[in-house]
Amino acid sequence: MAAGVAAWLPFARAAAIGWMPVANCPMPIAPRDHSKRKDELIILNVSGRRFQTWRTTLDRYPDTLLGSSEKEFFYNEEAKEYFFDRDPDAFRSVLNFYRTGKLHYPRYECISAYDEELAFFGIIPEIIGDCCYEEYKDRKRENAERLMDDQEENKDCKMPNMTFRETMWRAFENPHTSTMALVFYYVTGFFIAISVITNVVETVPCGYKSQKDVPCGERYTVAFFCMDTACVMIFTVEYLLRLFAAPSRYRFMRSVMSIIDVVAILPYYIGLVMTDNEDVSGAFVTLRVFRVFRIFKFSRHSQGLRILGYTLKSCASELGFLLFSLTMAIIIFATVMFYAEKGSSSSKFTSIPASFWYTIVTMTTLGYGDMVPKTIAGKIFGSICSLSGVLVIALPVPVIVSNFSRIYHQNQRADKRRAQKKARLARIRIAKKGSSTAYLQTKRNGLLNELLDLTASEVEQQHLNKTSSLLESQHHHLLHCLEKTTGHEFVDEQLFEQNCLEGALQPYRSHSRTPSGSSQDGRTGTCCSRRSKRGSTPTPVPNASLPALHTQPHMLTHTLPQSPGLQELSAINIQCAEQQLHSSSRSNLNMQTNEVDRRNTRQQLQQVTTAIISVQTPGTGSSTEEDDDSHGLPNPGASVVTTASSNIVRVSAL
């Protein structure tokens, strides 16, 4: 039921007593109002600003937050008020809705903020009053367009595995994606320009031949023909390539640009096919006119042209109206002028269609003067005609102009947004990186923290507690739980990639392996293969186990990499190994190495960000860390995580 109507219900019920005497049957019992709440003032505290209203005002709309028992969740016992932590300015409109029954949309409010407020208070935006509904819908549409634009741009991002055809299509549609595409774009543009200029220059008279002005086209036939052929060849190749690359060939062939392309190159081929037959040469000459359509190919190169075309399309109704009203006026005035000038002798107004020309020329204020009225009546009507022409033409023009301006500005905004997007993405990435760095940093410190808990060092603990807020520490705990759940650890992404590329490790393979060090499994991928090549030292037994480690300390042995995931593990290990290689070019594992290794471990872990290393779950064996001779791979159940942590514990204990 509508708003204010609810307030009249008691009246309607009272008036129902009028039916009672007429009734034949006894009446049903009236519902009792159990919650015998007297009308009281409710205080609504919205972010400090207190609003007060009667309880019954809010009860008018029982399906909203304030009208139902949902508001009891926000009741503050001590202050005996309802507290909402929302924007007080937006709340004004919400409360006014209860009071007056009409929801208004304040113009200064951001549309999405307003929508959120409405959603929070359980009010559907459709009941916005007529006075504000248009504005609301317009703003909402604008916002939706903006968001849609953003999403479309996101889709443009490079997808990892695109076929050759898809790449080519993308190159055609967005020339700025690759250099080749850009080159192609400019070359085609250049040839379009050449072709158009050629067409134009062809008709310029240059030189005489047998007392007659001869256009350049006839004088230098061969040159022009060659130029034309070259251009058409380029256009044909371009069209065929586009046709090949198009995701939906049928749709491409139906599109406007493709039709323009075809129309641009067809006359040439038709001309080739037709010989110098006198009969058809007239038709052939007409066909040459279509060559001018090549200029429309420029619309792929110029955004302004596209906008113009789009504007004209969107203003089709205004243009139609303009045309229709002009036609009406032309017919009216032509008829009037014809009959007015009928009397005068030697009048040029021989028929009504002949007067059309006069009317058009006059209404558009051209006034060639080839036809002028001579009678007085003709002159009077002629002047009325020209005055009204100005009016009729001037009316739809502002509409078209405003449409053009709106579309143009929208395009500008889109371009700006695209430029800003890169900066925005970079900022977002930095923020994300920051948070993940923080986690891994805390992990290291956190582990230290656990240790400190054991050693009960008060001062250090306090210091560590200060550095991370409760929110942060809870977040880090959550990530830690995730690590423990999956059995994998977060690792520095940068180093992960770097080591993937550099790779100094022997390959590991799946259990269907051959002992040769250089043979690669498809699964290991390029990174490991490169790694393997670099890291091939004497007798790299692929699935070397523990003892091998001792002999080849700078190589990590991986056992039973049954999943490609293990190669990622090798990455982390590689990174550790890399450092080691750089720092110590030892080949033997000894105590000193161990120490250095440990130190290096510490160093490396300082640079971690996020990448996931997949540690082999227990049962499939585990790979080794650098300093492992002490506790290398004691049991399959040991995951690297524990070894790592135990390593680190070791380190700190030192």
Place this chain on the structure above:
Amino acid sequence: MSSRRKKCKRQILKFGQNVVRFITGTLSSDTAAEEQEQAAQRHRPETIDCLLAQTHFTKRELQILYRGFKNECPNGLVNEDTFKNIYGHFFPHGDSSNYAHFLFRAFDRNQTGFVNFEDFSLGLSALLRGPVEEKLTWVFNLYDINNDGCITKEEMLDIMKAIYDMMGTSLNPRLSEDTARQHTEIFFQKMDKNQNGVITIDEFIECCQKEENIVKSMYIFENAI
């Protein structure tokens, strides 16, 4: 003949005025003056103490009543169209405009065309808080369309038709042509003691007070406010 000529003259004058306005460019400024006149109507009710004396409501109830009334009609007056509109919201199935018209007439004691707060509160007071006689008197006034002190069969038929109109058409059992008429007949049989074809107020009150159902039904809306 002369009236026609007068009309013609008036129209020519108006046309001449319009032409002058057309030339001077003030053609559309006419409506502004009209608008000002319409908005000026307001009504302020008597003081609350005065109303307290006249009605059976408590002060609190009057306050609540007035607040609701003023909220819906800021200028203090309800006209018939608004009334019909509001009443129509409660009965979406059929057409309640006829009954709303009768109701409006019943509330608008002075036949001013507007219901102000006094009318409103007095009517409600009689209906909700008054003794049985007062209620029955009010209902009698509702039925008596021409205020001549007695209800004829035609008046009753009108009222009955209006009530049935509110129901709409899709009913069970189905509505027949004669339903309203039959119902009126039954009613008259009950009420018209001396069978003279009209029901006076005394007959009405007497009969209704004898009927147990009717008396009980008068009180079911006690807690409407």
